[in-house]
Amino acid sequence: SWSLRGWLLFEAFGIDRTTALLDFSLDSVADQLAAYAPAKTVPTLRTPEGAILSDSLSIAEELASRHPNAGLWPSEPLARATARNLVAEMHAGFGALRTDCPMNLRVAYGDFRPSDAVQVDLRRLKVIWAHARATCKPDGPWLCGDYSAADAFFAPVAARIAGYGLSVSAPAQAYVQAHLADPAFRRWRAMG
Numbered sequence: 001s002w003s004l005r006g007w008l009l010f011e012a013f014g015i016d017r018t019t020a021l022l023d024f025s026l027d028s029v030a031d032q033l034a035a036y037a038p039a040k041t042v043p044t045l046r047t048p049e050g051a052i053l054s055d056s057l058s059i060a061e062e063l064a065s066r067h068p069n070a071g072l073w074p075s076e077p078l079a080r081a082t083a084r085n086l087v088a089e090m091h092a093g094f095g096a097l098r099t100d101c102p103m104n105l106r107v108a109y110g111d112f113r114p115s116d117a118v119q120v121d122l123r124r125l126k127v128i129w130a131h132a133r134a135t136c137k138p139d140g141p142w143l144c145g146d147y148s149a150a151d152a153f154f155a156p157v158a159a160r161i162a163g164y165g166l167s168v169s170a171p172a173q174a175y176v177q178a179h180l181a182d183p184a185f186r187r188w189r190a191m192g
Contacts, residue, residue, distance in 0.1 A: 004103075004159070004188055005056040006043025008152040009063055012184040013070040057091045060149045072149045079136040083150040086132055086143060090153045097121040101160045105189050112164045125157065126169050133171065141178030155179050159189075 010017045022032045022042060036044045039054035045062065046052055053059050064072040074080045096117030114122070132143040132150070142151045158179035161168055168176065179185050 002056050002156070003042040004156050004185075005152050006045070006059055007188050008155055008184055009056075009060055009072065009149065011187065012147055012152060012182075013063070013067065013072055015063060015067055015070060056153070057087065060087065060152070064149070071146060074136070074144050074146070074148055076136075076145070079144040079148075082132050082135050083144040083148045086128060086150040087153045089128060090150075090157070094121045094124070094157065097157065097160060101164045101166070103156050103159055104163065105159060105192055107163065109164050112166070114164070114166060118166070122161075122166060122168060126172055129154075129172055129175060130169075141175060143175070147182075151179070155182075155185055 007019075009015070022029060026032070030040065033039055033042075033044070036046060036052055036054070039052050041054050043056060043059060044052060044054040045059045047062070051062075053062055060072060063070070074083055096115060100115055100118050101112075129143060136144040138145045140146070142148065143154070144150055154175075158176040160166070161172075161176045162180055
């Protein structure tokens with residue numbers, strides 16, 4: 001799921017990159033990442049100067065610095081601050097949803113029963129997504145106006161909600177559907 005975030009940060013904002021794919025069916029993932037040391041996870045970005053960034057939040061911030069006109073963060077201060085807060089909370093939280101609902105785009109579960117802890121995470125998503133939309137008043141489906149890094153960070157959550165058939169509010173379900181229909185998300189899913 002974290003590789004989805006990294007890929008969307010390039011694809012959705014039209015940032016050129018050269019992609020190296022790892023084969024996680026092999027036992028040699030560490031060997032495949034050796035050229036990107038000290039990274040041990042994906043996504044990993046190597047800048048033209050040789051810096052290694054192996055955290056999706058650091059990648060988002062570096063890309064926003066290098067490509068200020070790409071729109072990774074909203075230009076309006078209220079929306080930008082809201083988007084950054086959303087990304088920080090997503091980056092640090094929702095452990096039950098991540099643990100109980102591993103991302104797997106190849107299957108859909110019809111009889112999954114979420115734990116109480118996952119229900120807490122889903123309620124929190126409802127609150128913060130509704131707050132972002134009420135604060136930023138976007139015209140379209142995204143949280144803070146145009147598609148931003150905040151939406152890239154919530155794309156794996158949308159995939160989990162859909163894949164596990166998790167019950168969410170109608171506005172949250174519309175947000176999930178926007179992700180599933182997004183061309184960049186669909187390309188990543190097809191490639192996977």
